[in-house]
Amino acid sequence: MSLQDKIKQLVRPEIQALTAYHVPPATGMIKLDAMENPWPWPESLRAAWLERLLAVELNRYPDPSAQALHAVLRESMGVPAAASLVLGNGSDELIQMIIQTVAAPGRVVLAPEPTFVMYRQIARVTGLQFVGVPLAADFSLDAAALRQAVEHYQPAVIFLAYPNNPTGNLFDAALLRELLSLAPGLVVVDEAYAPFTDASFLSELPDHENLLVLRTLSKMGLAGLRLGLLAGHREWLEQIDKTRLPYNLGSLNQATACFALQHKAVFDAQAQQIRAARSELEAGLRGMPALSVYPSAANFILFRTPAGQAGAIFAGLKRAGILIKNLHGSAPALQDCLRVTVGQPQENAAFLAALGDLL
Numbered sequence: 585m586s587l588q589d590k591i592k593q594l595v596r597p598e599i600q601a602l603t604a605y606h607v608p609p610a611t612g613m614i615k616l617d618a619m620e621n622p623w624p625w626p627e628s629l630r631a632a633w634l635e636r637l638l639a640v641e642l643n644r645y646p647d648p649s650a651q652a653l654h655a656v657l658r659e660s661m662g663v664p665a666a667a668s669l670v671l672g673n674g675s676d677e678l679i680q681m682i683i684q685t686v687a688a689p690g691r692v693v694l695a696p697e698p699t700f701v702m703y704r705q706i707a708r709v710t711g712l713q714f715v716g717v718p719l720a721a722d723f724s725l726d727a728a729a730l731r732q733a734v735e736h737y738q739p740a741v742i743f744l745a746y747p748n749n750p751t752g753n754l755f756d757a758a759l760l761r762e763l764l765s766l767a768p769g770l771v772v773v774d775e776a777y778a779p780f781t782d783a784s785f786l787s788e789l790p791d792h793e794n795l796l797v798l799r800t801l802s803k804m805g806l807a808g809l810r811l812g813l814l815a816g817h818r819e820w821l822e823q824i825d826k827t828r829l830p831y832n833l834g835s836l837n838q839a840t841a842c843f844a845l846q847h848k849a850v851f852d853a854q855a856q857q858i859r860a861a862r863s864e865l866e867a868g869l870r871g872m873p874a875l876s877v878y879p880s881a882a883n884f885i886l887f888r889t890p891a892g893q894a895g896a897i898f899a900g901l902k903r904a905g906i907l908i909k910n911l912h913g914s915a916p917a918l919q920d921c922l923r924v925t926v927g928q929p930q931e932n933a934a935f936l937a938a939l940g941d942l943l
């Protein structure tokens with residue numbers, strides 16, 4: 585049998601149908617494509633961090649329960665005392681663990697779309713059906729369509745990114761609460777962009793036993809670290825934690841996260857700077873009448889170019905050394921759409937200048 589035939593025979597059809605998650609090279613570019621915090625750590629902090637790492641015993645396995653890190657995270661993120669926590673190698677891993685916990689033939693994962701692509705990707709890889717419910721034209725939730733889909737599909741899990749990626753908006757909180765009471769299964773509110781908004785469902789965890797809140801340290805400024813947290817009802821999390829590989833968080837990861845969170849004020853100040861820069865960037869984009877700009881509660885802004893021009897504008901920015909995200913073609917609702925991450929003020933200015941030249 586040829587290798588091709590063997591692959592066709594052995595690899596699950598849903599895996600064959602997937603395209604791998606693609607990350608474009610960005611060496612030497614102004615990188616405004618991936619919602620990273622643009623600010624490096626202050627020099628004094630780096631030195632103290634390296635000092636801390638010297639004490640890590642790499643010949644030993646990491647603490648599988650990550651006790652010290654749990655305590656620091658609870659305190660710094662304001663996790664309600666009644667809620668439990670599970671930690672993951674990035675929140676992507678937690679999305680995978682949630683889906684694995686409920687995976688069985690015929691089960692459905694549901695999310696409004698367009699949204700974070702990993703919900704669909706992981707559901708598919710895990711062998712579940714994914715149902716995307718289109719957002720309204722202004723990217724708000726389509727309440728009637730959602731109620732109907734929840735009723736019809738009885739989803740095991742509903743994912744709601746709050747604020748949503750790639751649209752940047754916050755969904756209506758009252759409607760989210762209604763979904764929490766309608767849903768037959770789990771409802772995951774994904775707060776990856778929590779540093780850039782005051783809205784959160786964390787404090788509502790004690791009110792809803794099917795609510796899980798997902799957070800990550802990535803967008804706050806530790807994307808290279810890989811650490812996510814899932815907060816929710818103890819009895820749900822006890823089950824989800826069984827799908828976790830025992831040493832999913834390395835010792836360097838745990839020590840670095842503990843250190844960083846003890847200096848969370850530095851990251852909070854950076855988040856405030858990013859919020860201020862977001863307003864300036866938005867104003868700059870709104871000053872270009874050819875564009876439609878969508879309001880954002882996150883560290884990126886979605887905008888729509890004149891019909892048929894997104895590809896050329898994206899390529900023109902790239903030639904000017906600026907990498908953003910081209911969403912045209914990724915979903916019907918994102919036709920002609922580009923997404924820019926908020927960078928340092930001079931990066932945002934360079935982006936706006938280059939964009940102005942291309943319009």
Ligand SMILES: *Cc1c(COP(=O)(O)O)cnc(C)c1O
Nearest residue numbers: 674675676700745749776800802
């Ligand atoms: C970026 C992002 C994540 C992924 O976060 P990691 O912790 O880096 O895996 C999760 N959810 C949403 C909505 C995101 O935009």
